[in-house]
Amino acid sequence: MSRDLSILVVEADPEKAREIIDALMEAGWSDVHALAQTAGLEREIKARQPDIVLIDVANPDRDMLEHLSMASDSKHRAVAMFVDKTDNDLTQAALAAGVSAYVVDGLQMNRIKSVLETAIARFQLVRQMQSELDAAKRALEDRKTLDRAKGILMRQRGVSEEEAYQLMRKTAMDQGRKVIDVAQALVTAADLLA
Amino acid sequence: MSRTVLNCGYVPLVDCAPLIVAKELGFADEEGLVLNLVAQPSWSATRDMLALGHLDVAHMLSPMPVAMSLGYGGLSGDIDALMVLSVNGTVFGISTQLAEALRGASAGVRFGETTHMLRNVAGLGMRKLRVGIPFHYSMHRLLLEYWLQGQGDISGLEIEIVTIPPPRMADAVEDGDIDAFWVGEPWGSTAVARGAAELVLPGSAVWAFAPEKVLAARHDWVAAHGAEVKRLLRALYQAMRWLDAPRNKPLAVEILARSEHLNIAPELIDPAISGTLTPTQHGSPVTVERFLLFHKHAAHFPWRSQAAWIAAQLGADAAGIERAKLCFRSDIYRDVMGPTGVDLPGASEKVEGSMRHATAVASTRGHMILGPDAFFDGNTFDFDAES
Numbered sequence: 001m002s003r004d005l006s007i008l009v010v011e012a013d014p015e016k017a018r019e020i021i022d023a024l025m026e027a028g029w030s031d032v033h034a035l036a037q038t039a040g041l042e043r044e045i046k047a048r049q050p051d052i053v054l055i056d057v058a059n060p061d062r063d064m065l066e067h068l069s070m071a072s073d074s075k076h077r078a079v080a081m082f083v084d085k086t087d088n089d090l091t092q093a094a095l096a097a098g099v100s101a102y103v104v105d106g107l108q109m110n111r112i113k114s115v116l117e118t119a120i121a122r123f124q125l126v127r128q129m130q131s132e133l134d135a136a137k138r139a140l141e142d143r144k145t146l147d148r149a150k151g152i153l154m155r156q157r158g159v160s161e162e163e164a165y166q167l168m169r170k171t172a173m174d175q176g177r178k179v180i181d182v183a184q185a186l187v188t189a190a191d192l193l194a
Numbered sequence: 195m196s197r198t199v200l201n202c203g204y205v206p207l208v209d210c211a212p213l214i215v216a217k218e219l220g221f222a223d224e225e226g227l228v229l230n231l232v233a234q235p236s237w238s239a240t241r242d243m244l245a246l247g248h249l250d251v252a253h254m255l256s257p258m259p260v261a262m263s264l265g266y267g268g269l270s271g272d273i274d275a276l277m278v279l280s281v282n283g284t285v286f287g288i289s290t291q292l293a294e295a296l297r298g299a300s301a302g303v304r305f306g307e308t309t310h311m312l313r314n315v316a317g318l319g320m321r322k323l324r325v326g327i328p329f330h331y332s333m334h335r336l337l338l339e340y341w342l343q344g345q346g347d348i349s350g351l352e353i354e355i356v357t358i359p360p361p362r363m364a365d366a367v368e369d370g371d372i373d374a375f376w377v378g379e380p381w382g383s384t385a386v387a388r389g390a391a392e393l394v395l396p397g398s399a400v401w402a403f404a405p406e407k408v409l410a411a412r413h414d415w416v417a418a419h420g421a422e423v424k425r426l427l428r429a430l431y432q433a434m435r436w437l438d439a440p441r442n443k444p445l446a447v448e449i450l451a452r453s454e455h456l457n458i459a460p461e462l463i464d465p466a467i468s469g470t471l472t473p474t475q476h477g478s479p480v481t482v483e484r485f486l487l488f489h490k491h492a493a494h495f496p497w498r499s500q501a502a503w504i505a506a507q508l509g510a511d512a513a514g515i516e517r518a519k520l521c522f523r524s525d526i527y528r529d530v531m532g533p534t535g536v537d538l539p540g541a542s543e544k545v546e547g548s549m550r551h552a553t554a555v556a557s558t559r560g561h562m563i564l565g566p567d568a569f570f571d572g573n574t575f576d577f578d579a580e581s
Contacts, residue, residue, distance in 0.1 A: 039371075042356065060359040062238040066268055067330045067357035091269075095246055100238070 006031045007115060008050035010041065010059065016126050020054070023122035029115060042068060053102040054119050057095060065102050090116065097123040142180050149183035152190045198422055199228045203240045203252035206233055206456045207360070208379045208466040209280040209407050210253045211446065212488060214455050216433035224432075225425035231455055236359065237329040238268060244410060245271040250419075251426065253279060254410040260504045260518045261331040263413075272413035275501070275522045277427060279407040279434075281493040281565075283466055283486035284334055284397035285382035288315075288374045289367045293392040293474075303392060305473045305480055306399050308341065308570040316351040323351055326358040326366055326375040334376040336507045337400045344571040367391045378406070379466035379486070380458050386475055387462070393473040396482045401547075403484075403491070403567035405500045408522075416526070427530045431494065438489035443467050484565055491552070491565030492539060496522035499543040502577035515577060519543075537562050547574040 007029055011017035017034035024032045035044050038061045045053065045068055055062055090113065094100065097120045146168075153164035168186070172179045204210040216222045217229040232249065234240040241258060243249045246269075259273040288296075292315070293303050301314035315323060327334045335355060342353055358366045358375070364385035366372045375382070375391070385391035397404055409430065416423055436442055447467050451460035465471050469485035472478070487493040498519040505518030524542035532538055540556035547569045555564050 039365075039369075057239055057242070058235045060235045060361070062236045063329045063359060064357045066238050067355075092246060095242060095248070100242070 004031045005029060005051045005115060006048065007033070008045065008048060008053045009034045010038065010053060010055040010061065010065075012036050012038070019126050020119060020122050023118050024115065027114065027118040029118075041065070052115055054115075055100055055102070056123075057098045057100050062100060068102075093120050097121075098127055099123040145180060145187055146183045148190075149186040152186055197226055197228050198425070199230050200250045200422060200426065201230050201232055201248070203232050203234045203243055203249040204455070205237065205240060205253060206458070207381075207407075208450065208456070208458070208463055209283050209486065210456070211437055211450055211467070212279050212430050212433045213253055214450060214453050215437055215446065216429045218449055218453055219433065219436065221429040221432040221436070222426075225429040227422070227425050227429060233455065237332075242269050244273065244412065245269045247412070247415075250415060250422075251276070251409055251411045253407055255329060255332045256405040256408045256500070257331040257333060257336060257504045257508065258329075259408060259410045259521045260501055261508060263521045264505065264508070264510055264514050264518060266508060267330060273410050273521065274413050274416050274526075275408035275410055275496050276416065276423060277409050277430065277494045277527055278405045278496050278500070279409050279430070279488070279494070281403055281405055281487040281491075282396065282398040282484055283406050284337070284376060284378050284404075285393050285471070286338070286374065286376045286395040286397070287367075287382050287385060287391040287393045289370075289372075289391055290389060290475075291370075292373050303394060305393060306395060306482075308395060308399050311394060312342070312345050312348050312351070316348040320351060320373075322354055323374060324354045324356055324372045326356055326363055326372040326377070328360045328363075328377060329357060331508075333397070333404050333406050333504075334378070336504065337397055337404060338376045340507065341400045341570065364388050364390050380462035383462055383465045383471065386472060389475045392475075393471055396471065396485055398482065398484055400570045401567070402569075403487075403549075403565050405497075405504075406486075408496065416523070423526060424530045427527065428534060431531060431534075431536065434488040434494055437467075438487065438493075487565070492537075492562060493565075494527075495539060496524050496527055497542065497544060497546075498522050498524055499546050499575070499577050502543070503546050503575055506575070506577070519577070532558065535559075539564070543578055545574050545576045545578075547572075 007024060009017055009020050009032065011020065011034060014036060017036065021032050021034055033048065035041065041061055041064060053065060055065060094116060099119050101116055149168060150161055150164040153159060153167060154161060168179055168182050172182045202213060204213050213229060213231060217231060222229045237255060240252050240254060241262065244252045259275045261267055262270050262273045295318055296303050296314055299318055301317065325338060327338065356372060360377050360381040363375050363377050363381045367375060367385055368390040382393055386393060437446055447460050447464050450456050450463050451458065466486050469482050470479045471482055473480060501518045501522035502515045505515045510518060528538055537557045537559040539562055547567060549564060549566050550568045551566050552563050555562050
């Protein structure tokens with residue numbers, strides 16, 4: 001590689017930022033920095049003059065980056081490029097993974113592409129891990145709610161655990177609702193009446 | 195009737211009201227539509243999601259379909275504006291510090307005054323005025339730049355335009371990152387309520403009838419979804435008519451505040467909807483005529499000449515201006531709304547800036563009054579190719 005590309009990752013979550021930086025470094029890019037504080041984004045970009053800025057699609061600061069990349073007074077005019085306009089597959093992949101990139105004009109596409117592909121893969125992984133974590137947390141919460149609802153029924157109706165569960169299941173089926181919703185309603189009602 | 199789900203992007207601002215009202219008050223439902231309103235984190239994201247087909251339609255800044263169709267900035271694509279969702283509704287404000295400096299220099303700050311304000315700022319000896327706007331391709335920037343061009347000698351004062359996400363505009367002015375801003379409501383009133391800024395101009399002081407947001411869709415999607423476009427336009431028309439009726443305004447504020455789509459307190463939604471702004475933190479409210487229009491004066495009609503003005507301000511050549519006109523689909527609007535008995539203007543282009551007062555014009559049913567559309571400097575723009 002003739003010259004290392006300077007890459008700036010804008011990500012408020014330090015763990016996610018770490019993941020992405022590690023992935024880029026593993027792939028051979030060493031000049032990688034992360035910025036968590038979006039308030040200093042403009043200054044940081046002017047100071048570092050990165051070749052590529054990677055940012056989450058959902059980050060509201062994207063509009064600021066678009067503007068910076070359109071500033072016409074700079075010789076290092078960055079192109080407002082949401083990856084490459086001509087490569088629709090790569091654009092779709094980046095969007096699906098939640099990454100958008102701003103790239104300085106004049107870079108060779110193949111170099112950008114390898115950075116992006118690494119970033120896309122890592123964004124996807126991070127996102128997947130996040131949703132798995134969320135799902136696990138939710139499952140745990142649901143479990144607790146179900147247990148509490150069962151306990152309420154067992155006490156109030158004097159039934160067994162199995163019977164309490166069947167009762168909730170039947171009510172849910174009759175009403176076209178989920179068991180967890182019935183359990184939640186029961187817990188809420190019990191809290192109100194307590 | 196079968197229900198059709200439309201994925202509809204919006205940015206949580208007061209002027210996305212037509213979409214929320216169409217959904218919450220059942221106007222969309224009456225047309226057999228389910229509006230799946232998807233909040234967008236930024237205008238860039240809205241643009242990408244629409245261009246790449248993740249959204250069917252979107253609430254967009256009026257210059258965006260023009261910029262995208264002309265290939266300016268970011269992701270481009272043939273994007274149409276099916277109707278204007280709101281006219282006006284933006285404000286220009288300055289930091290409290292700057293307002294106090296102006297008063298200290300006995301220059302004063304008079305709300306709505308377009309002639310002396312910037313010269314007075316230059317007179318303070320300030321070198322640079324940093325102005326925050328929400329997005330590069332916004333009516334905010336076009337109005338700001340148009341206003342700046344007509345200022346005469348402020349050569350000592352450099353104006354730097356920076357983009358700041360609107361919800362952070364109040365912070366930015368409070369932290370001294372910017373000295374002024376041009377922003378849509380409720381973010382101007384929010385900055386005033388926090389004591390960070392004072393409002394100096396409503397957008398309508400620079401252009402009395404500026405198309406602010408439009409309903410945007412991909413050109414090919416529009417061509418392939420005639421029935422959905424028709425139903426959506428009719429639903430939004432009803433929503434916008436409902437919104438502009440004075441008796442509905444208090445309820446509109448409540449619906450907007452209560453729905454999960456806008457996370458904004460009612461007292462901050464009210465100024466834009468009622469057209470009653472409070473320019474300074476402890477000052478009296480001021481009524482601004484036509485502060486934000488949804489329906490009156492054929493506000494939703496997508497004038498081809500509005501697209502042309504936008505293109506001209508963006509620096510397009512004659513061919514670009516003609517191309518831009520085609521984005522504002524007054525043809526579809528006529529086809530859809532004509533048969534419903536709605537009054538339509540006789541022409542699809544007007545000389546922008548020519549009406550200093552509300553003016554009766556030729557229309558299909560013969561009683562249309564168009565609002566004033568004058569520019570602060572009295573200029574007019576005639577984009578008719580024949581003339």
